[in-house]
Amino acid sequence: MSEIRILPVEQRHRADWDKLYAGYAEFYRVTQTPEMRDRVWSWIHDPAHETNGLVAEDAEGRAVGLAHFRGFARPLSATTGGYLDDLFVDPQMRGKRVADALIEALAEEGRRRGWSVIRWITAEDNSRARAVYDRVAKLTPWRTYDIPL
Template sequence: MTGLRVIPVEPRHRADWDRLYAGYAEFYGVAQTPAMRDRVWSWLHDPAHGTRGLVAEDAEGRAVGLAHFRAFARPLSATTGGYLDDLFVDPQMRGQRMADALIAALAEEGRRQGWSVIRWITAENNARARAVYDRVATLTPWRTYDIPL
């Protein structure tokens, strides 16, 4: 897509980001309130919080994709990695490699930070996203477990 650029999320992206993040929550069947989005938005702009965000902008400067990420310690390798928490592209903009561009920008940020890996999870049935991930990364044999608190 011509005119696409990936940049850190800025205050001017709020309305687009809200729409995208609500779409992401809906896709995964997560009940998300405006107050929850307000909290995450505040994290993205708080230098003391570890969560950061990128957006993919179209030629008109509208955010049409988002990625949230953070650093995480890797004690066994004595390194720091990057964790991709959320990745979402406007359904009408899919198929233009925006997810690839967001992941590539995150990988570049990881190189700048000296991270040893970028890691993420996705749902088993998220076939479209998995096709992208299979193209740009290596599937690992690890399983994820949760203990609800």
């Protein structure tokens, strides 16, 4: 893992990020267009937007993993938490604890920001990711509901 560095997404990561984010959408069978990726990319680089991004960079400076996150209010506890929206690692880099490094970097960012928790969801059948998440976090008993609009 010493060859992996975690840092905020920079303009030079665009091509790698695009490939990773397209791979993430494909994994979840979500139709995603280049225009959609352009929009998310612009959010990540807009200081006024809530979306932030990290990348895992290999020794050659290539982005091999990504994490998108944002803060969210937790009124019941009167705190702010961090929400991990997207996490994806290049399939060739899996098993090298790149996801662990991204999650730990996000936890460090959360501590700096004074967040009370880092939270995320994953698909029930995403067994490989769940093995990582079970190792680095605590499974909660909460269910997630959506109302499509």
